[in-house]
Amino acid sequence: MKKIIFCVMATLLSLTFMPIQSNAMAPDEPSALVEPKPAEMEKVKVLEVRLNEINNMDKSKLTSAEKKTLRKEVKSIKSTLREVGGGVYISVGALILILILLIVLL
Numbered sequence: 001m002k003k004i005i006f007c008v009m010a011t012l013l014s015l016t017f018m019p020i021q022s023n024a025m026a027p028d029e030p031s032a033l034v035e036p037k038p039a040e041m042e043k044v045k046v047l048e049v050r051l052n053e054i055n056n057m058d059k060s061k062l063t064s065a066e067k068k069t070l071r072k073e074v075k076s077i078k079s080t081l082r083e084v085g086g087g088v089y090i091s092v093g094a095l096i097l098i099l100i101l102l103i104v105l106l
Contacts, residue, residue: 040084047077 054070062070090098 044081044084047081051077 054074059067
């Protein structure tokens with residue numbers, strides 16, 4: 001008898017918490033799979049052209065301070081391109097977990 005009452009109470013308790021989870025709001029931020037805007041695409045092209053200019057420069061004649069500023073510029077351009085590019089990244093641990101689950105389930 002106690003076992004049945006315990007099972008019924010556990011079922012009712014789990015059903016009361018179910019609607020709380022199903023009413024969760026979606027975040028206002030756009031997903032990473034959204035296409036970048038045309039204005040951002042133009043900005044990306046300008047940044048890529050600048051990166052190519054820096055890579056094609058003859059850096060042997062530059063002073064160390066100029067080289068340092070170029071390195072900082074390259075880092076900032078690359079970080080900007082990463083932000084605009086978006087994308088979905090999967091860590092190695094998550095990838096291993098997904099593979100193990102696929103092997104077990106299939």
